[in-house]
Each structure stands twice: as C-alpha cells, then as structure tokens.
Amino acid sequence: MALASLRWGSTFLVVLIIFQCVCMMFYKQNTPSFGDVMTDTFQKMGCAKLRHKFSVIKPAKSIKFKSFAREVSDFLSCPYKSNETEQELNRIRLRFCCNATESFVLTKRNTAVNQSIPYETNSRRTYKMNADVHKLLPEDSPWSAGALGLCAVVGSSGILKNSSCGRQIDSADYVIRFNLALINDSDVGLKTNLITINPSQIRGYRNLEKKPGPLVKRVSVYGNSSLIIPAFAYVICTSPSLRVLRVLQPIRPQQPVLFFSPHYLRALDRFWKGRGLKERRLSTGFMLISAALEMCEHVHVYGFWPFGTDLQENPIPYHYYDQMRSGSVHRMPEEFLRLLQLHSQGALTLHLQPCDTH
Numbered sequence: 001m002a003l004a005s006l007r008w009g010s011t012f013l014v015v016l017i018i019f020q021c022v023c024m025m026f027y028k029q030n031t032p033s034f035g036d037v038m039t040d041t042f043q044k045m046g047c048a049k050l051r052h053k054f055s056v057i058k059p060a061k062s063i064k065f066k067s068f069a070r071e072v073s074d075f076l077s078c079p080y081k082s083n084e085t086e087q088e089l090n091r092i093r094l095r096f097c098c099n100a101t102e103s104f105v106l107t108k109r110n111t112a113v114n115q116s117i118p119y120e121t122n123s124r125r126t127y128k129m130n131a132d133v134h135k136l137l138p139e140d141s142p143w144s145a146g147a148l149g150l151c152a153v154v155g156s157s158g159i160l161k162n163s164s165c166g167r168q169i170d171s172a173d174y175v176i177r178f179n180l181a182l183i184n185d186s187d188v189g190l191k192t193n194l195i196t197i198n199p200s201q202i203r204g205y206r207n208l209e210k211k212p213g214p215l216v217k218r219v220s221v222y223g224n225s226s227l228i229i230p231a232f233a234y235v236i237c238t239s240p241s242l243r244v245l246r247v248l249q250p251i252r253p254q255q256p257v258l259f260f261s262p263h264y265l266r267a268l269d270r271f272w273k274g275r276g277l278k279e280r281r282l283s284t285g286f287m288l289i290s291a292a293l294e295m296c297e298h299v300h301v302y303g304f305w306p307f308g309t310d311l312q313e314n315p316i317p318y319h320y321y322d323q324m325r326s327g328s329v330h331r332m333p334e335e336f337l338r339l340l341q342l343h344s345q346g347a348l349t350l351h352l353q354p355c356d357t358h
C-alpha cells in the first residue's frame with residue numbers, strides 16, 4: 001500500500017516536472033514556479049483533509065485548543081467551496097420543520113386574540129394574547145415576500161475588534177445584529193435590518209412610559225431596522241417586552257418591534273436536538289443563523305468565535321464592544337462546531353480573519 005502510493009507519488013512528480021518544463025518552454029513569463037505548483041498541490045490536499053475533518057461533529061470537550069485554532073486558521077485560508085445543493089437542502093429542511101418565513105415572529109395573521117401563547121422554555125405557562133397587544137402586532141410576516149439575498153449575521157465576539165470587516169458587512173443585502181450592539185463603520189459596519197433586544201437590557205430604562213427619550217435615542221441609531229425581542233422565552237421577559245412595544249410603536253412606527261414566536265423557537269429547538277445539539281436553550285445567535293439559512297440566499301457569519309484568544313492565540317475580549325467576561329449559559333463551543341460543519345459543507349461562510357480592505 002505504502003509502496004504503491006510512493007510509486008504513484010513519484011509518477012505524479014515526474015508528470016509535474018514534465019508539465020512544468022513544457023509550460024516553461026511556451027510561457028517564459030507569468031508562470032508559477034515549480035515550488036508554487038507543489039505548494040498549491042499540497043495546499044489542496046490539506047484543504048480537502050480539513051474540509052472532511054470539520055464536516056464530522058466531535059464533542060467540543062475533546063478539542064485541544066492550540067491545534068484546533070491552527071487547523072481552523074488553515075481551513076479558513078482554503079478557497080471556499082459553496083454548495084448550492086446543500087444550501088437548498090437546508091432551506092427545505094428548516095422550512096419543513098420550523099417555517100421561519102411565516103412563523104418566525106408573532107403576527108396578526110398567525111396569532112388570534114385570546115389565543116394562548118405557550119412559553120418557549122415552559123409550555124405549562126402561557127400568555128393570553130389580549131386585544132390591545134394584538135393590535136400592535138405586524139399584519140403579516142415581514143419575510144413572506146421572498147428570499148432575502150445575501151445576509152450577514154454579525155455576532156458579538158471580540159474577534160471582530162480591528163477586523164476591518166465593516167465595509168464587507170455593509171455590502172450585504174440584509175444585516176442581522178444582536179443585543180443592541182454598537183455599530184462602527186470600520187470593524188462591524190453600520191447597516192442594520194434586524195437587531196435583537198435582550199429583555200434584561202430594558203431594565204436600565206426606568207419609567208419608560210414617561211421618559212421614552214433614552215430608549216428612542218438608543219434604537220434610532222439603527223435607522224428603520226426591525227427590533228426583535230424574545231418576549232415569551234421566560235415569564236419575566238414578557239412585561240418589559242410589552243412595554244417596549246407599547247412605548248416605541250406610536251413614536252417610531254417606521255421601526256417595527258417584533259416578538260419571536262415561541263412556536264417557531266420550540267420547533268427549532270427540536271430540530272437541532274434531533275441533530276445531536278443538546279443544550280438547554282439555543283443561543284439567540286444560533287437561532288438567527290438558523291432562520292437566515294431558511295430565509296436568505298447566502299449566509300455570511302461574522303463575530304461567532306466563543307474562545308478567549310484569536311486564531312493566532314492573541315487574547316481577545318469576549319465582546320467587541322464592552323469589557324464583559326465570558327459567563328454564558330449557552331454551549332457556544334458546540335454551536336461553533338456546527339457552524340464550522342456548515343462552512344465545510346458549503347452551506348454558509350464563516351468569517352474569523354480580518355477582512356481585505358483594498
């Protein structure tokens with residue numbers, strides 16, 4: 001076996017050399033050197049190996065970070081291979097299970113007055129949709145019109161700091177962000193179409209009904225982008241979320257306040273559990289990437305890197321925009337391995353390196 005591959009290897013080398021000489025006879029300029037051809041060949045083999053390796057999910061516990069970071073770095077330097085078939089398969093699977101296009105957010109169409117809304121994390125608790133709140137829901141899903149084109153989903157990892165990815169992110173057709181994160185033209189871009197609010201972020205706004213100014217100012221930064229809140233994740237999320245809806249709707253009708261549908265999120269949770277992703281609750285980031293895989297033509301993912309150092313092992317902050325330290329309840333490394341798998345399958349494009357700025 002070894003001998004055979006050795007023989008095959010030397011035949012290959014001889015062919016390469018002949019090929020190289022013939023080329024040199026015809027093209028004196030602009031031809032890659034022998035070294036370049038060899039490097040290229042080895043690189044292709046290395047890339048194929050890594051692509052296969054990352055397409056198989058292993059438990060995150062078994063990862064040795066040092067070699068993992070090097071391999072991820074090498075892999076992301078490989079030419080990206082998009083696979084339209086795989087993208088379409090994911091769209092169909094997700095539409096079949098979860099139907100984000102129709103059911104991602106609560107609307108007048110998919111929710112009736114007096115309907116019992118089960119809580120996402122506890123179906124024994126329900127919220128009865130009252131007529132006043134129902135009146136403030138959007139008529140229909142904002143996404144039922146068709147595919148969203150190229151989407152950028154921008155996470156909050158410190159890896160975005162000094163990334164210069166702003167321009168590339170802003171060139172997407174649809175940009176999704178999280179937790180009212182700061183925007184900034186150089187590293188993360190300014191364009192925003194959908195941004196999440198964590199109900200815990202509302203606590204800082206005292207007396208919202210009488211003094212809506214500070215929150216209005218905070219959300220105006222994102223132009224007319226939709227604000228989306230997990231209002232029915234836990235019981236304690238509901239009242240701050242309803243306050244945001246009641247306060248902002250009359251003041252900024254051009255900026256819709258949306259609520260995640262707990263039906264959608266429960267279906268999505270089952271979908272990923274069925275694929276071996278066992279965690280208490282998916283991260284909001286992973287939820288929105290899943291929705292994007294269904295609703296967008298292409299998905300580019302930035303700022304999802306749940307580790308304390310970058311690919312070159314330099315320490316990075318947990319978030320690109322604040323001093324918070326890691327303390328997450330989510331099993332982010334497990335989710336990250338899924339993203340790497342989707343990248344290796346050509347289903348989405350993961351960005352972890354600084355962007356080209358020419």
Ligand SMILES: *[C@@H]1O[C@H](CO)[C@@H](O)[C@H](O)[C@H]1NC(C)=O
Binds near residue numbers: 083084085086089
């Ligand atoms: C693209 O994905 C499909 C479905 O998973 C797979 O059958 C096919 O081999 C992939 N194509 C390439 C070029 O990898």
Ligand SMILES: *[C@@H]1O[C@H](CO)[C@@H](O)[C@H](O)[C@H]1NC(C)=O
Binds near residue numbers: 095096099102103
């Ligand atoms: C998605 O939901 C809408 C509205 O409930 C329904 O008309 C459509 O058939 C659903 N699509 C799938 C694939 O289930």
Ligand SMILES: *[C@@H]1O[C@H](CO)[C@@H](O)[C@H](O)[C@H]1NC(C)=O
Binds near residue numbers: 113114
């Ligand atoms: C909702 O329930 C209230 C009282 O429980 C009732 O008065 C009202 O007619 C109901 N509305 C609808 C649309 O069913």
Ligand SMILES: *[C@@H]1O[C@H](CO)[C@@H](O)[C@H](O)[C@H]1NC(C)=O
Binds near residue numbers: 320
């Ligand atoms: C963007 O944010 C980075 C840190 O993430 C900072 O170094 C840079 O100065 C900011 N640029 C602008 C234009 O605010």
Ligand SMILES: *[C@@H]1O[C@H](CO)[C@@H](O)[C@H](O)[C@H]1NC(C)=O
Binds near residue numbers: 223224254
């Ligand atoms: C936001 O919506 C308002 C009102 O519909 C409109 O006048 C304005 O041009 C919009 N702004 C952007 C940036 O699209």
Ligand SMILES: *[C@@H]1O[C@H](CO)[C@@H](O)[C@H](O)[C@H]1NC(C)=O
Binds near residue numbers: 161317
């Ligand atoms: C970003 O760049 C600044 C200045 O060039 C540097 O001081 C800082 O350490 C860098 N931060 C990261 C996380 O790379």
